[in-house]
Amino acid sequence: MEHTPSSHRQFVEHLFRHQAGKMIAVLSRIFGIHNLEMVEDVVQEAFLKAMQVWPLNQLPDNPSAWLMQTAKNRAIDIIRRQQNFQQYSIEIARQLQQETETTIGQFFLDNEIADSQLQMIFACCHPSLKPGDQVALTLKTVSGFGTSEIARALFTNEATIQKRLFRAKQFIKENNVQLEIPSGIELAKRLDTVYTVLYLLFNEGYNSQKTDELIREDVCAEAMRLCLLLLDHAAGNQPATYALLSLMCFQASRFESRVDDNNSIILLENQDRTKWNRELIERGYYYLSLSSDGEQVSVYHIESAIAAEHCLSKDFASTNWSRMLDLYDLLLCQKRTPVVMLNRAIVLSRLNRTAEAIGEILAMEEIDDLLENHYIYNAVLGDLYIKNGDMVIARTCLRRAHTLTQSAAEKKLIDSKLLSIDLVSKN
Numbered sequence: 183m184e185h186t187p188s189s190h191r192q193f194v195e196h197l198f199r200h201q202a203g204k205m206i207a208v209l210s211r212i213f214g215i216h217n218l219e220m221v222e223d224v225v226q227e228a229f230l231k232a233m234q235v236w237p238l239n240q241l242p243d244n245p246s247a248w249l250m251q252t253a254k255n256r257a258i259d260i261i262r263r264q265q266n267f268q269q270y271s272i273e274i275a276r277q278l279q280q281e282t283e284t285t286i287g288q289f290f291l292d293n294e295i296a297d298s299q300l301q302m303i304f305a306c307c308h309p310s311l312k313p314g315d316q317v318a319l320t321l322k323t324v325s326g327f328g329t330s331e332i333a334r335a336l337f338t339n340e341a342t343i344q345k346r347l348f349r350a351k352q353f354i355k356e357n358n359v360q361l362e363i364p365s366g367i368e369l370a371k372r373l374d375t376v377y378t379v380l381y382l383l384f385n386e387g388y389n390s391q392k393t394d395e396l397i398r399e400d401v402c403a404e405a406m407r408l409c410l411l412l413l414d415h416a417a418g419n420q421p422a423t424y425a426l427l428s429l430m431c432f433q434a435s436r437f438e439s440r441v442d443d444n445n446s447i448i449l450l451e452n453q454d455r456t457k458w459n460r461e462l463i464e465r466g467y468y469y470l471s472l473s474s475d476g477e478q479v480s481v482y483h484i485e486s487a488i489a490a491e492h493c494l495s496k497d498f499a500s501t502n503w504s505r506m507l508d509l510y511d512l513l514l515c516q517k518r519t520p521v522v523m524l525n526r527a528i529v530l531s532r533l534n535r536t537a538e539a540i541g542e543i544l545a546m547e548e549i550d551d552l553l554e555n556h557y558i559y560n561a562v563l564g565d566l567y568i569k570n571g572d573m574v575i576a577r578t579c580l581r582r583a584h585t586l587t588q589s590a591a592e593k594k595l596i597d598s599k600l601l602s603i604d605l606v607s608k609n
Contacts, residue, residue, distance in 0.1 A: 190237045193245075198229055199400055201246050202326035204295050205253045207302035210323075212257055215305050216355045218323065224260070228252040299324065300415055301361040303408070306350075307375035308359055309368065315350040318343050320379040325404055327386070335386045363417050376412065377426055377482065380405050384430050399437060406430050424473035425482035431466035432489035435459040447595040451498040463493050484513045503532045520546065524562045536570045557587040561596065573603050 202225055209221040228249050242248040306320040317336065321327040327335070329343045336343070353359070364372050387401025409427045412418030439453040448454075470486050488509045495501045510526040523546055527539035543563060564579035577600060584596045 190241075191233065193241075194229055194232050194236070196400065197232075197245055197249065199326050199404065201249050202229070203302075203324040203404075204299060205250060206323050207298040208250075208295055209253060209257055210302060210305075211298045211361050213260075215302070215359055215361055218351055218354060220260075222323075224253055224256050227256060296411055296414070298361070299408070300411060300418075301363055303376055303379070303412075304363050304372055304417075305354075305359055305361050307372050307379070308354075309371055310357065311350055311353055312346075313375065313378075315346045315353075316375045317379050317382060318346040319350040320376075321383060322347055324379075324408070325383050325401075327383075331386060335382045363415070365417070369417055373418065373420065373422070376418075377422060377480075380409050380412075380426060381482070383408070384433070388433055399434075402430070402434055402437075406434070421473045421476040421478070422480040422482055424469045425480055425486050428466045428469035428473060429482055429486040429489055431462045431469060432486060432493055435462035435466065435493065441591060445591050445594070446598075447591045449595075450492070453498075455497065458493070466490065466493065481513060481517045484509055484516070488513070501532070503529055507533065521558070524558065527566065528562060531566055531569055536566055540566050540570060555586060557583050557592065560586060561592075564596075564599065568599065568603065573607055577603050 205225045205228065206218075206221055209224055210218060213221055231252055232245070232249060236242075236245075303320060303324055306323060307316045311319070314336070318332050321332045321335065322329075329340045329347070332343045333340045363369075384402050384405035387398040387403075387405065406427065409423065409430060413423050413427065435458050436453065438459065439455070439457040440448055442448055466486070467490065470483075470490060473483055473486070488506065491502060491506055491509070506529045507526070510522065510529055513522055514526060524543065527543050530536070530539035530542070540563070543559075543566070560579045560583035564576045564583060567573070567576035567579060580596050580600055580603075584593055584600075587593060587596075
């Protein structure tokens with residue numbers, strides 16, 4: 183492959199998604215998470231250097247290792263210049279009195295990088311932080327999300343996300359938060375937030391809001407990697423972790439069937455199920471089976487069971503919609519969110535209860551200005567009104583959905599639906 187300046191930039195952006203979180207975690211373990219802004223500057227410097235150097239030379243044999251080494255060298259340089267070890271992490275302050283390069287180097291070993299990332303995830307999910315701040319900080323520092331991506335994932339705006347990030351960083355700095363993995367009751371509380379973050383991360387990849395792609399497989403793969411990282415540690419080896427990973431496997435199995443060669447969305451009812459990845463489906467069943475230990479049924483158990491129902495059906499027509507409705511009723515008891523309610527309405531429609539589904543959506547107390555101005559709300563209503571024969575209202579909803587999505591694939595799908603409405607109206 184010929185590497186042009188443009189392709190170099192895309193490659194570096196791809197690496198940023200995969201490597202920035204690891205680099206931030208390791209450097210935060212060295213300097214202390216209270217120095218997070220300085221750490222982020224060091225990571226940015228490494229990627230900027232890559233953007234400047236790589237187009238002029240051949241790409242390094244191991245670009246990820248090159249970035250890590252650049253960050254490591256910069257960390258050593260900062261420490262040697264300042265020589266004020268007490269301002270760094272408690273874990274290494276005493277060690278730095280000895281040999282700087284040896285001490286720093288040990289934190290860049292693969293097993294230590296994994297440990298650092300896990301500690302970073304739990305630190306970002308500190309119980310004294312507001313839930314929204316926890317999620318935003320984790321997506322920013324662990325997974326390299328930009329503020330606009332986080333805003334879309336959390337159904338809010340960039341200004342709100344910037345405030346959350348500032349507030350979270352200030353709290354960490356002022357309260358001397360340490361990188362560590364909690365235990366006991368604290369662990370259980372913290373895990374709930376970690377699950378939420380990984381769930382949001384996967385969903386951002388699975389339903390990408392980038393204008394030119396519906397699925398960002400690298401983001402989904404990152405969420406699955408972090409979930410496996412969690413499972414590999416005793417603290418995260420829990421039934422709910424297995425259930426969440428099971429859900430991710432079932433959803434990821436459909437990647438190849440969701441978009442055609444023209445980047446047009448293929449709806450579930452029209453997907454070629456022979457393209458579904460059987461290996462991932464089997465893994466999904468395997469992890470779902472492992473999640474059955476214990477007495478608690480989490481939202482991830484239920485959502486994984488819903489995804490499994492689709493995989494069990496040989497085709498769309500044979501889907502057990504009554505079983506689906508039971509599962510959504512169960513999910514709604516634990517997770518009464520607008521998205522769950524919208525999905526349940528779709529299932530009602532599949533059971534020939536479309537008017538009832540529309541009525542339930544319009545009666546949702548959870549509807550507010552933000553949701554009414556979100557793509558998915560208007561798209562679902564548009565589909566239901568089509569099925570109910572209300573083409574005028576359907577057209578209004580779909581046109582609104584068209585203006586609210588940035589995804590080219592979603593816009594094309596809405597265009598096809600609007601064209602179908604026009605054809606029906608003419609006849």
